[in-house]
Every structure is written in structure tokens, then in C-alpha cells.
Amino acid sequence: MKLGSGQFVYEEVDGWGEVPDGWNIVEAPGVAVDSQDRVYVFCRSEHPIIVFDRDGRYLSSWGEGLIKRAHDIIVGPDDSIYCVDDWGHAVNRFTPEGELLMSIETADSPADTGYIWDVQKEVLRAGPPFNYPTGIALSPDGDLYISDGYGNARVHKFTAEGELLFSWGEPGSGTGQFVTPHNVCVDRDGTVYVADRQNRRMQLFNSQGEHVGQWDDIWWPCDMCIDSDNNMYLAEVGGIFMGETKKPEFDNPPARITVRDLSGGILSEWGMEDPYGSNRYFSPHNIAFDSRGDLYVGEVAHSYPDGTTPKDWRVLRKYARA
Numbered sequence: 001m002k003l004g005s006g007q008f009v010y011e012e013v014d015g016w017g018e019v020p021d022g023w024n025i026v027e028a029p030g031v032a033v034d035s036q037d038r039v040y041v042f043c044r045s046e047h048p049i050i051v052f053d054r055d056g057r058y059l060s061s062w063g064e065g066l067i068k069r070a071h072d073i074i075v076g077p078d079d080s081i082y083c084v085d086d087w088g089h090a091v092n093r094f095t096p097e098g099e100l101l102m103s104i105e106t107a108d109s110p111a112d113t114g115y116i117w118d119v120q121k122e123v124l125r126a127g128p129p130f131n132y133p134t135g136i137a138l139s140p141d142g143d144l145y146i147s148d149g150y151g152n153a154r155v156h157k158f159t160a161e162g163e164l165l166f167s168w169g170e171p172g173s174g175t176g177q178f179v180t181p182h183n184v185c186v187d188r189d190g191t192v193y194v195a196d197r198q199n200r201r202m203q204l205f206n207s208q209g210e211h212v213g214q215w216d217d218i219w220w221p222c223d224m225c226i227d228s229d230n231n232m233y234l235a236e237v238g239g240i241f242m243g244e245t246k247k248p249e250f251d252n253p254p255a256r257i258t259v260r261d262l263s264g265g266i267l268s269e270w271g272m273e274d275p276y277g278s279n280r281y282f283s284p285h286n287i288a289f290d291s292r293g294d295l296y297v298g299e300v301a302h303s304y305p306d307g308t309t310p311k312d313w314r315v316l317r318k319y320a321r322a
Helices: none
Strands: 002-005 008-012 030-033 039-042 049-052 058-062 070-075 081-085 090-094 100-105 135-138 144-148 154-158 164-168 181-186 192-196 201-205 211-215 221-226 232-236 256-260 266-271 284-289 295-299 316-321
Touching: 008 266, 030 081, 030 295, 039 070, 039 295, 070 135, 081 135, 144 181, 144 192, 154 181, 192 221, 201 221, 232 284, 256 284
Parallel strands: 030 070, 030 284, 135 181, 181 221, 221 284
Antiparallel strands: 002 008, 002 266, 008 316, 030 039, 039 049, 049 058, 070 081, 081 090, 090 100, 135 144, 144 154, 154 164, 181 192, 192 201, 201 211, 221 232, 232 256, 256 266, 284 295, 295 316
16 A cells, blocks of 8 residues: 655555564664664664664664663764663663763753653653653754653753753743653754644754744654655654543544655655554654665554553554655
8 A cells, every 4th residue: 555645655565674583672662774774673672772674684683781761763974873761861872783882861860850750740840951851863063952851841952972062941832842842853954843742843943942933733743854855754643542541532633654844844644544443553653764765663552652552563664665
């Protein structure tokens, strides 16, 4: 079945990404691709980083004992691997083989924002890095932008060496405020895009953290990436489980993938109008593309949305460009 429209038409590759016998990805909240089209899947399993070639053949795995809980992953221009560990309150940089190069972490003293996992779920005040960080992006100059999005309501800017430059944001729904800033992306001109998930919008900032724009037609954005033609690929987790009970509510927008220009206009989109139809469920959490324009989507299932996904659901998908 072909998905999308116009010049952005894709077809799902069935069975892509086979792991060794006895392994289970469990969840794939992060996926990234390096310069050789090796695909790094950030898993919530015994094997945090599983590496595939572009045809889905298993290559290697690493990260055991280094990650408390996977959340986001990107690849830098030199093929360094950056991983966001939300439960570890950390961002780590590795070689492609898994050697730790740098760590920014506050595991022993997370920011005091009033947020306590599964106890006090509202961020009461903004704080310094980190309290359950969620996403990371690199600027063209090599600076790091990190969304501190579960237990905080801020974006932090660091140097390439991990020195904090400044932070911005506070809890709320006003301009420059956030409720679960879930991920961040930077274009070639240095504009910073923040997926303000629970506010159902994308906020745009300059490199100094000053607000420069906003997109409002977003269905709970989770992750985004930008190609060389300035097209943004956006994973929108949808609202079918975002009610007070976190049970499926089918009158809310479904999950979808959108391709947009950098003014926010939709160039192509696809999703699932009936997520439970034919034993299917769709909650895209992370998205990446390779050198041929094929897309890779990582999904979460058991931790979000509260285990309502079928147990046999595939959480890793590849879409080949038609």
C-alpha cells in the first residue's frame, strides 16, 4: 500500500529490522541514520542500541549498562552518536562503536521543578538542566540544543564541549512557554523548532532563544528532522489516548506523519484513521531518513499509551520512497 502524496510517496517495507533470536526491541523511542546509512535504533530493552544496515540486517549492538531509559538519538556530522537518557537525566555522546566520548548528566541532582515522576506530574517551575530530558539537536555551528521536557519546561543550549550557554522557557501555554517540549530541531539558518507537544504546536526561535513564529495545526508533535531540500518530516503522535483517563478517544485526531515546508505548510501526510483496525496501532515517536530519502519511524507501545497497544505490535518501521 502506498502512503503520502505528490513527490512524497512511500511504501512500508514489511519485516524490516530483524533482531537475533530471543531478542526483543520492546520499544523504539529513537532512530537515527549515519553517513553510511547504518540505522541506529535506541531501544527500551536489554540492548539499548541496535545497529542495522539499510536493508534491515543486524550489524551490532552496544550500550548495555550505560542507559537507564532510551528516549532520543541523533547522529552528528562526524557520525558521533548522541543519546538522550530521560531516566538518567543525561545526554551522552558516543563513537559509532559505542565508546563514550562525553556525558552531560544530573542524575544525582535533577533540577528542582516540582515534578516527580508518577507522583507530581505537573512542572511547577522552570529549572536548570536536567529533569527527564527528551530531545537533542545540533546547530550548523555544532552547538547542542536539548529539550528538557518531562520534568522541566525548558530548552538548554550547550557548546559542542557540553558547556551550558543559556536556557529559555517556563511552564505554560503562552508565547515561549512549554508543556512537554518533547524534541528540538535546527535548520541550516539556525532557526530552532521546538515540538511543544501538550500545547499541540511547534514554536520557532532564533539562536538566542527569541520567539520568531509558531505552527498551530500540529497533532501532539513528538519528533522532526529536516532534509537538504528544507523539508521537515514530523512524527505526530495524535490524541487518541490523551484524555484524562489516557484511554483511546477516537474523536481526537489520529497519529500521523507529515512532510512540511519550513513555513509549516503540509506537503504530504499519512496516518491511521482507525488505529485499532486490523490489529494495528500507530504512535510514531521518532523519525529519520537515509541518503536515498527512505524514512525510519520508531514507535512506543508499552510505556505510552499506558500499554494499550497490542503485544505483538511492531515498533520499528521503514518506509521506502516510491
